[in-house]
Amino acid sequence: MNNGKFVLPGDLVGIAEEFLAGDGVYEEGGKLIASVTGVVEIDEKAKRISVRPLAGVPAKIKKGDFVVGRVTDVRESIALVELSRVKPNETREVSNGGMAIIHISNVRKEYVKDMNEEFSPLDIIKARVLDERTLQLSTVGRRLGVIKSICPHCRIPLRRNGDALECPKCKKKFKKKISEDYGTGVL
Ligand SMILES: [Zn+2]
Known part of the structure; x- marks a missing residue:
């Protein structure tokens, strides 16, 4: 399942037949597409898929990363x-x-x-x-x-x-x- 998956804008996160588009998600031709960079969150009860934008402490880039x-x-x-x-x-x-x-x-x-x-x-x-x-x-x-x-x-x-x-x-x-x-x- 996509729950917890890291996605970029434009990535497919689900289909409209199965889920509603929550925050950070839009529908296009029956497909649910991420509109932000973040992590997929699936609310099984509400049948809704959202993408939680990245937040928190910024990662520091080092040589070799x-x-x-x-x-x-x-x-x-x-x-x-x-x-x-x-x-x-x-x-x-x-x-x-x-x-x-x-x-x-x-x-x-x-x-x-x-x-x-x-x-x-x-x-x-x-x-x-x-x-x-x-x-x-x-x-x-x-x-x-x-x-x-x-x-x-x-x-x-x-x-x-x-x-x-x-x-x-x-x-x-x-x-x-x-x-x-x-x-x-x-x-
Ligand atoms: Zn072509």
Whole structure:
């Protein structure tokens, strides 16, 4: 069950046939979607699903930590990442809540020519913290990189197909720096 699960805005938390949309949840085409970053709370009696926004003591990021975030912008040599979470099972918001950066030299072991082939805005990525002060991240490593991505044209989740991602609708392929945990829900 989804109770207690950590979700990001846009994540599916239930279906409208079974539950009502509570706080932090909206309905779209019969689906119940999280509108905030937080933890799923299911009220079985009232048949209502809510998402409790993250609160409490902000987590402090240290070098070597694994973080999850959303790509907000991709430029020639960097990707900007809005951090949402630190480490597995950590549900506190990060202390600065601010912008982290992946430099083109820290994307993968191999040489990267075009940052736009690796990341796109709205991609959810998993990365390791290289520098806690400047919030430099690295996605070098098999389990690091994009863990969730949508087709920019069709707005539906891309599926993994070999070492690329593919849109199930328009069949467009995307190379990207993909985590081997892509699409598994593992963080
Ligand atoms: Zn598509």
